[in-house]
Amino acid sequence: MSYDHQKIEAKWQERWAAERTFNVVEDPSRPKFYSVQMYPYPSGELHMGHLRNYTYVDLVTRYRTMRGFNTLAPMGWDSFGLPAENYAIQTGTHPADSTASQIVKMKEQLRRLGAVYDWDRELASHTPEYYRWDQWLFLQLYHRGLAYKAAAPVNWCPRDQTVLANEQVIEGHCERCGAEVERRRLSQWFFRITDYAERLLADIDTLDDWPDRVRTMQRNWIGRSEGATFTMQVDEIDAAFEVYTTRPDTVFGMTFAVLAPEHPLVDELVAGTDRAEDVRAYQQKAARASEIERLAEGDKTGVFTGRHAVNPVNGQRVPIFVAEYVLLGYGTGAIMAVPGQDQRDWDFAVKYGLEIIRTVQPPDDFEGEAYPGDGVAVNSGFLDGLGLDEAKERIIAWFEDQGIGHRNVNYRLRDWLVSRQRYWGAPIPFVSCDACGLVPVPESDLPVLLPEVEDYTPKGASPLAAVEDWVNTVCPDCGGPARRETDTMDTFVDSSWYFLRYCDPHNQESIFDPAKVAYWMPVDQYIGGVEHAILHLLYARFITKVLNDMGLVEVDEPFRRLFTQGMLVKDGAKMSKSKGNVVAPDEYYDRYGADAIRLFELFMGPPTDDAVWSDNGVEGTARFLDRVWKLATGEAGEVADRGLEPRDRDALVAAHRAAAKVTDDIERFSFNTAVPALMTLTNELTDYVRRGGRRETLDEAVGILLRLLSPMAPHIAHELWERTGRDTMLAREPWPEWDPDLVRHERVTLIMQVNGKVRDRLEVDAGIGAEEAERLALASSRVKERIGEGQVEKVISRPPKLVNVVVS
RNA sequence: GCCGGAGUGUUGGAAUUGGUAGACAAGAUGGACUCAAAAUCCAUUGUCCUCACGGGCGUGCGGGUUCGAGUCCCGCCUCCGGCACCA
Numbered sequence: 036m037s038y039d040h041q042k043i044e045a046k047w048q049e050r051w052a053a054e055r056t057f058n059v060v061e062d063p064s065r066p067k068f069y070s071v072q073m074y075p076y077p078s079g080e081l082h083m084g085h086l087r088n089y090t091y092v093d094l095v096t097r098y099r100t101m102r103g104f105n106t107l108a109p110m111g112w113d114s115f116g117l118p119a120e121n122y123a124i125q126t127g128t129h130p131a132d133s134t135a136s137q138i139v140k141m142k143e144q145l146r147r148l149g150a151v152y153d154w155d156r157e158l159a160s161h162t163p164e165y166y167r168w169d170q171w172l173f174l175q176l177y178h179r180g181l182a183y184k185a186a187a188p189v190n191w192c193p194r195d196q197t198v199l200a201n202e203q204v205i206e207g208h209c210e211r212c213g214a215e216v217e218r219r220r221l222s223q224w225f226f227r228i229t230d231y232a233e234r235l236l237a238d239i240d241t242l243d244d245w246p247d248r249v250r251t252m253q254r255n256w257i258g259r260s261e262g263a264t265f266t267m268q269v270d271e272i273d274a275a276f277e278v279y280t281t282r283p284d285t286v287f288g289m290t291f292a293v294l295a296p297e298h299p300l301v302d303e304l305v306a307g308t309d310r311a312e313d314v315r316a317y318q319q320k321a322a323r324a325s326e327i328e329r330l331a332e333g334d335k336t337g338v339f340t341g342r343h344a345v346n347p348v349n350g351q352r353v354p355i356f357v358a359e360y361v362l363l364g365y366g367t368g369a370i371m372a373v374p375g376q377d378q379r380d381w382d383f384a385v386k387y388g389l390e391i392i393r394t395v396q397p398p399d400d401f402e403g404e405a406y407p408g409d410g411v412a413v414n415s416g417f418l419d420g421l422g423l424d425e426a427k428e429r430i431i432a433w434f435e436d437q438g439i440g441h442r443n444v445n446y447r448l449r450d451w452l453v454s455r456q457r458y459w460g461a462p463i464p465f466v467s468c469d470a471c472g473l474v475p476v477p478e479s480d481l482p483v484l485l486p487e488v489e490d491y492t493p494k495g496a497s498p499l500a501a502v503e504d505w506v507n508t509v510c511p512d513c514g515g516p517a518r519r520e521t522d523t524m525d526t527f528v529d530s531s532w533y534f535l536r537y538c539d540p541h542n543q544e545s546i547f548d549p550a551k552v553a554y555w556m557p558v559d560q561y562i563g564g565v566e567h568a569i570l571h572l573l574y575a576r577f578i579t580k581v582l583n584d585m586g587l588v589e590v591d592e593p594f595r596r597l598f599t600q601g602m603l604v605k606d607g608a609k610m611s612k613s614k615g616n617v618v619a620p621d622e623y624y625d626r627y628g629a630d631a632i633r634l635f636e637l638f639m640g641p642p643t644d645d646a647v648w649s650d651n652g653v654e655g656t657a658r659f660l661d662r663v664w665k666l667a668t669g670e671a672g673e674v675a676d677r678g679l680e681p682r683d684r685d686a687l688v689a690a691h692r693a694a695a696k697v698t699d700d701i702e703r704f705s706f707n708t709a710v711p712a713l714m715t716l717t718n719e720l721t722d723y724v725r726r727g728g729r730r731e732t733l734d735e736a737v738g739i740l741l742r743l744l745s746p747m748a749p750h751i752a753h754e755l756w757e758r759t760g761r762d763t764m765l766a767r768e769p770w771p772e773w774d775p776d777l778v779r780h781e782r783v784t785l786i787m788q789v790n791g792k793v794r795d796r797l798e799v800d801a802g803i804g805a806e807e808a809e810r811l812a813l814a815s816s817r818v819k820e821r822i823g824e825g826q827v828e829k830v831i832s833r834p835p836k837l838v839n840v841v842v843s
Numbered sequence: 844g845c846c847g848g849a850g851u852g853u854u855g856g857a858a859u860u861g862g863u864a865g866a867c868a869a870g871a872u873g874g875a876c877u878c879a880a881a882a883u884c885c886a887u888u889g890u891c892c893u894c895a896c897g898g899g900c901g902u903g904c905g906g907g908u909u910c911g912a913g914u915c916c917c918g919c920c921u922c923c924g925g926c927a928c929c930a
Contacts, residue, residue: 037882037883247847247848248846248847248848248924248925249847251846251847251925252846252847252924252925252926254846255845255846255847255925255926256925256926258926258929260929260930262930278930279929279930280930281929281930282930293930335928358928359928360928360930361928361929361930362928362929362930364929365929365930366929366930369930370930371930372930373930377930378844378928379928379930380930382928445929445930446929447926447929565924565925566924568924568925569925569926635868638855638856638867638868639855639856639868640855640856641856643848644848644849645923645924646855647854647855649854649855649869651869651870652855652868652869654869655867655868655869656868658868658883659867659868661883699859700859703859705859707855707856707857707867708856708857708858708859708866708867710867710868711856711857711866711867711868712866712867714867714868715866715867718867784863786862786863788862788863788910788911790910790911791862791909791910791911792911793863796863828910829910830910831862831910831911833862836862836863837862837863837911839862839910839911840910841910841911
């Protein structure tokens with residue numbers, strides 16, 4: 036290395052901090068740019084995978100600043116949650132202590148990367164200054180009827196001893212620890228996100244600058260379906276139940292009905308019958324079985340109740356079954372089964388020898404399975420002959436006329452379970468009083484501080500339950516004895532609004548000043564991992580909409596542009612501590628420097644894609660920086676003070692074209708092509724110098740190069756900016772403009788093809804006309820040779836790029 | 844199974860609207876410099892045929908549209924991510 040990267044990197048890191056280059060305040064006179072990365076859990080050790088993400092964010096911050104935006108890039112810590120708590124259990128250290136030291140370590144590593152933030156706005160979700168407003172927010176949701184406590188079957192992780200949200204159960208296993216998840220019935224707090232299902236779904240359409248795959252995932256997660264609900268009478272006893280279907284048009288094909296094992300009507304149906312025992316045994320088996328066992332069984336199981344329901348359209352008696360494949364939590368927990376059109380019903384019918392009636396005419400050679408497609412209705416009474424859509428309309432109208440059913444919409448989305456039986460989280464601000472019941476803690480008493488405990492180990496209830504003098508309190512309403520809620524909040528509550536708090540992080544009076552939020556919001560660029568495509572982004576959208584309804588936030592979508600970066604892969608697995616394949620940056624910092632690491636992270640591939648770590652890649656970008664250094668410092672060759680020559684213009688053209696290209700690339704997050712554009716420019720300018728460059732021209736070209744390089748490799752760019760006699764802070768310099776006259780290509784290569792194959796090429800004037808291009812092509816000896824004896828059928832002329840001569 | 848996304852040299856990747864496939868790197872080979880090595884610089888590097896000029900083939904596979912397809916359409920294969928009995 037021909038320059039001391041360690042020294043200059045330390046120098047500029049200090050300079051940016053000392054000059055507060057990236058600390059900002061609201062300034063209505065300038066356009067703002069609000070850039071947020073998904074705030075990290077403070078794990079202490081950053082590896083190359085993290086650096087990739089931080090490099091992208093830092094590049095955006097620096098670029099937008101140079102483009103003249105009042106750019107806010109804050110940083111904070113997602114410091115509540117299981118990792119810190121598990122660490123505390125392992126080591127016996129208080130989570131607050133380990134978290135604090137991890138944060139110090141991570142800040143140091145970010146500083147070494149040259150990543151810049153407005154550190155004045157730093158926040159950490161485990162601090163009372165922060166979680167106080169989690170609690171406040173919780174109370175607001177409660178007052179708006181959006182937070183409620185209910186007994187519900189929940190996903191229980193036996194290892195972590197806590198409840199998990201549906202979203203945190205991956206294939207029947209705990210997202211965190213991988214243990215098999217059980218079902219339990221507990222009293223839990225929920226947020227009523229389903230009230231916002233329609234808005235959360237509809238507004239996905241407004242998120243034009245989100246990746247399609249994330250929008251699709253969100254749509255699927257919300258899972259809207261349109262159909263009808265109608266009531267069926269039980270034949271033998273005086274009882275009825277509702278079913279939901281997306282295919283009411285197939286109701287004539289119903290040959291049985293199914294209730295979920297937990298359906299409240301089941302007991303009544305079988306009470307006192309000889310089926311009671313079988314049904315109860317099946318229910319118990321279903322309750323015991325974990326999700327994974329249910330899935331592993333594969334084929335459909337069920338049990339006949341001995342009762343029948345009456346199909347309202349034709350009076351047919353159909354047997355009622357109880358089966359696991361019907362879920363209590365979706366629709367009405369009961370279905371009409373139409374095996375002719377639904378594969379699950381088909382499988383069940385085949386297994387239990389039930390009748391199958393087709394009510395939609397399948398294609399001719401279609402047999403042996405359910406036909407869910409469109410077609411003409413058959414065996415369907417007054418619907419016969421109609422198409423799917425019309426039949427649906429007709430039957431729903433009929434249900435409504437009869438007063439037994441109606442059109443309705445269902446969502447897959449469930450309410451958000453926010454209770455956690457863990458220590459390291461924000462206490463839920465409620466007390467329960469024998470006299471008054473569940474009572475919210477008054478806002479003036481917030482925060483409800485998380486007490487110190489000796490033992491963090493979960494024992495089925497929150498460790499907080501053991502802190503008697505904390506749990507026992509007085510009722511805010513009647514003053515009598517009361518007990519505190521001992522559950523803490525899901526950490527996704529913390530992360531659903533932190534981007535709002537950044538706008539006003541030290542406010543002691545309120546969650547934030549709406550005026551400041553109005554200035555900064557929405558987040559113009561949000562960057563994070565695609566693993567948060569569903570949960571975090573959905574919750575953050577939900578909370579933003581609630582705050583919008585409360586009049587505190589003007590926007591009702593928080594993130595204007597979303598970028599989800601790929602993972603860094605090594606040895607075939609995501610680089611992570613738990614996989615044991617992390618590459619620590621320290622050695623690379625020492626050997627190549629932060630700038631070379633940053634450039635390699637940018638260079639290695641498209642930011643959206645997973646990238647594979649390669650040990651010697653950094654060497655390539657380090658060599659490039661060396662060439663930049665030599666070019667700017669004169670080591671690459673002397674330049675002369677002399678008059679203008681034609682090739683001086685070429686050097687400027689190269690610089691201006693690079694400016695146009697790099698700008699375009701950064702705008703569309705194509706960093707892996709922006710770096711090569713600078714490499715090419717450097718190579719061209721080096722070549723220019725070796726052939727005898729002109730001082731003034733080189734100085735101008737290098738000025739452009741350094742400004743373009745500045746967001747990507749800021750330390751070396753700043754150092755060279757200073758060494759080449761520029762006394763301004765490069766980070767605040769305007770982004771280079773380019774002269775359209777220089778960027779425009781005046782001479783271009785005309786490709787001459789015969790039957791689509793390149794046969795000759797020629798430098799031509801860019802303004803060449805179609806006839807002239809055609810004439811030149813036909814005049815080419817190579818083209819003529821290829822035409823030979825053949826007939827010229829036609830000539831496609833697309834000046835100035837290409838002429839194709841079609842010969843038979 | 845359903846919904847997304849991807850498949851290009853030895854490797855990472857480029858080709859932004861259908862118009863020169865392989866930019867820029869990494870690696871490799873040869874050369875210069877050196878007592879030697881490292882570093883640096885220069886050259887070559889998809890594949891096959893040819894001494895060469897030049898030509899054939901080539902973007903997972905099979906078809907198609909087009910003057911022209913890595914790019915568009917149809918049918919497959921493989922890999923990655925998400926969801927998974929949602930009626």
